Amino acid sequence: MGFLDSLGRFFSSAFGLAEGKTQRMTDKMVTSNADAIRSQFRKTKEDWSKDYQEMREAVAELIRIREMKAEEVKKISKESEELQQKMAGAIELYKKNPDERYKAAYTQLADKSEKNEQRVKELEAEITEQQQAIERYKVRLLELQTQIDSLNKEEAETVADIISSQKIKELNDRLSGLSVDSSSKNLEAIRNARQKSKAVAKLSTELTGAEKTDLDKELSLAGSRSKHLSAFEDAINANKTSIKNDPFAELPSSSNISYNKKDTVDIEISKLNSGNK
Numbered sequence: 619m620g621f622l623d624s625l626g627r628f629f630s631s632a633f634g635l636a637e638g639k640t641q642r643m644t645d646k647m648v649t650s651n652a653d654a655i656r657s658q659f660r661k662t663k664e665d666w667s668k669d670y671q672e673m674r675e676a677v678a679e680l681i682r683i684r685e686m687k688a689e690e691v692k693k694i695s696k697e698s699e700e701l702q703q704k705m706a707g708a709i710e711l712y713k714k715n716p717d718e719r720y721k722a723a724y725t726q727l728a729d730k731s732e733k734n735e736q737r738v739k740e741l742e743a744e745i746t747e748q749q750q751a752i753e754r755y756k757v758r759l760l761e762l763q764t765q766i767d768s769l770n771k772e773e774a775e776t777v778a779d780i781i782s783s784q785k786i787k788e789l790n791d792r793l794s795g796l797s798v799d800s801s802s803k804n805l806e807a808i809r810n811a812r813q814k815s816k817a818v819a820k821l822s823t824e825l826t827g828a829e830k831t832d833l834d835k836e837l838s839l840a841g842s843r844s845k846h847l848s849a850f851e852d853a854i855n856a857n858k859t860s861i862k863n864d865p866f867a868e869l870p871s872s873s874n875i876s877y878n879k880k881d882t883v884d885i886e887i888s889k890l891n892s893g894n895k
Contacts, residue, residue, distance in 0.1 A: 652777050659773040666766050670759065677755045684748040691741045694734045701731040 708724035711717070 652781050655777050655780060656773060659769055659776070663766060663769045666762060666769070670762050670766060673755065673759055673762070677752060677759065680748055680752055680755070684745055684752065687741045687745050687748075691738055691745070694738050694741070698731055698734045698738070701727050701734065705731065 705724055705727045708720045708727065712720035712724070
């Protein structure tokens with residue numbers, strides 16, 4: 619009974635530790651990365667495998683003890699058969715010769731047979747109890763083996779669930795402006811530098827284009843003024859000898875006819891041209 623009690627406590631402790639490890643591992647994994655999760659699963663699998671091996675050895679020892687008791691039952695049963703045969707012989711001999719020796723021998727043989735019978739009953743009860751315990755522990759060993767085998771699948775699913783959940787949270791935080799990781803900050807700095815470079819290049823182009831346009835306009839305007847002034851001076855010099863009177867004297871008085879300045883100049887120039895012909 620002591621061995622069975624100890625074995626039962628061992629199994630309860632082993633399975634309790636396995637469940638406790640799972641809970642503690644889950645709590646830690648919430649803030650862990652993928653490598654840490656895999657490491658924790660690997661450690662748990664190693665621990666469970668060690669527990670499984672120890673439990674197997676304990677059950678194997680229990681089976682060995684049960685087999686020993688079963689062999690003892692066989693041995694005692696065989697001995698009991700021999701005792702019964704001797705007891706029968708003692709009776710037969712006593713009938714033929716009522717010697718007290720045969721009677722004493724019968725008494726001794728009967729007493730031993732009774733003890734053997736009692737021992738067989740005890741052994742059979744122990745064997746039955748141990749067999750039931752073995753079956754229970756075999757079931758629990760199969761359960762633990764299934765848990766160990768399922769750790770690989772559970773590891774992959776746990777990594778996917780926790781990491782994807784973390785990434786989704788980080789993405790949502792980033793989209794909502796609550797957090798920006800270093801990669802995003804670096805990318806943002808590159809984007810800003812790009813926009814700044816484009817702006818500087820655009821400004822340089824605009825300034826260069828504006829300076830060129832202003833210079834072109836200035837040169838064209840200066841050339842136009844120089845051309846027209848030169849032509850005007852040539853015309854004035856060429857007509858100085860032929861024009862004796864003020865050409866504007868023959869124009870009607872502004873009080874009688876209203877001309878604008880441009881019309882007056884155009885008319886006078888036309889008259890001058892006609893006179894030169």
